[in-house]
Amino acid sequence: MADGSVVPIDRKVVRKFKTEEDVAVALAKYIADLSDKFIKVKGSFTVVLSGGTLIDTMRKLVEPPYLHGVDWTKWYIFWVDERVVPLDSPDSNYKLAHDGFLSKVSIPSHQIYPIHYKPGPQGPEFAARDYEERLRKLVEKKILPLSPVTGFPIFDLMLLGMGPCGHVASLFPNRSQQNDKKDWVTFITDSPKPPPPRITFTFPVINTASEIAMVVTGLEVSLATHVALKSKHHDFGLQGPLPVQKVSAEVLLTWFLDENAAFQQ
Numbered sequence: 001m002a003d004g005s006v007v008p009i010d011r012k013v014v015r016k017f018k019t020e021e022d023v024a025v026a027l028a029k030y031i032a033d034l035s036d037k038f039i040k041v042k043g044s045f046t047v048v049l050s051g052g053t054l055i056d057t058m059r060k061l062v063e064p065p066y067l068h069g070v071d072w073t074k075w076y077i078f079w080v081d082e083r084v085v086p087l088d089s090p091d092s093n094y095k096l097a098h099d100g101f102l103s104k105v106s107i108p109s110h111q112i113y114p115i116h117y118k119p120g121p122q123g124p125e126f127a128a129r130d131y132e133e134r135l136r137k138l139v140e141k142k143i144l145p146l147s148p149v150t151g152f153p154i155f156d157l158m159l160l161g162m163g164p165c166g167h168v169a170s171l172f173p174n175r176s177q178q179n180d181k182k183d184w185v186t187f188i189t190d191s192p193k194p195p196p197p198r199i200t201f202t203f204p205v206i207n208t209a210s211e212i213a214m215v216v217t218g219l220e221v222s223l224a225t226h227v228a229l230k231s232k233h234h235d236f237g238l239q240g241p242l243p244v245q246k247v248s249a250e251v252l253l254t255w256f257l258d259e260n261a262a263f264q265q
């Protein structure tokens with residue numbers, strides 16, 4: 001199916017498109033519709049970004065009709081993971097989002113939450129603790145609600161990419177961070193994807209989000225996509241599931257795939 005038709009399975013839908021351009025068109029509408037819905041219901045829209053190709057795939061959102069149709073003033077922006085580098089570094093997920101998205105829309109700057117960067121070996125741990133503290137303050141201010149079910153903060157929308165090894169955020173196979181059930185934000189100093197020092201939301205926070213979009217395009221992710229959506233078993237030389245297999249959303253997890261990523265479906 002290459003028309004974006006929706007196949008509902010539990011709290012998960014898979015939307016398959018022919019090209020990456022078709023994914024970009026559908027993703028913009030999906031995000032704008034959720035923005036309208038959440039702002040109507042709760043007066044704000046909390047959005048969590050990833051790095052990688054996601055920001056480019058969001059490109060239609062900064063074009064008409066969304067550019068002037070979305071109420072950007074109600075948006076709050078967070079990062080599901082960030083490389084621990086200065087914010088103006090070419091490796092920074094903040095810079096990527098700033099250049100491709102945030103600089104083009106009118107989200108108030110105090111509603112954008114980049115990491116606080118500190119150089120040196122303590123930088124990753126500092127950035128993770130600091131980010132978690134800032135999230136806890138937003139819970140106190142009632143900007144982020146806490147889930148009565150999980151005890152973790154509820155974000156309205158999380159936009160995730162996936163690597164060929166099945167990683168999401170900076171939760172990688174063969175790294176302990178994917179098993180953290182206590183922290184909201186943790187850090188990694190030996191990420192297999194460069195650069196090595198990063199912070200990342202943990203799975204309990206990711207899976208407490210209301211809506212999650214897995215935005216996955218390209219042939220190199222087709223095997224991990226196949227494992228996540230079809231075979232469930234894998235031959236990646238690991239014990240246990242791939243990180244992506246642990247993703248679920250409170251309301252709905254929506255996969256956006258192009259024909260290449262869906263090649264093995």
Ligand SMILES: O=C(O)[C@H](O)[C@@H](O)[C@H](O)[C@H](O)COP(=O)(O)O
Pocket residue numbers: 050051052053054081082083093160161162163167168169170193
């Ligand atoms: O720091 C990063 O690189 C990201 O936040 C990471 O989690 C990304 O979302 C995936 O690696 C997918 O990356 P691509 O979209 O580039 O395949």
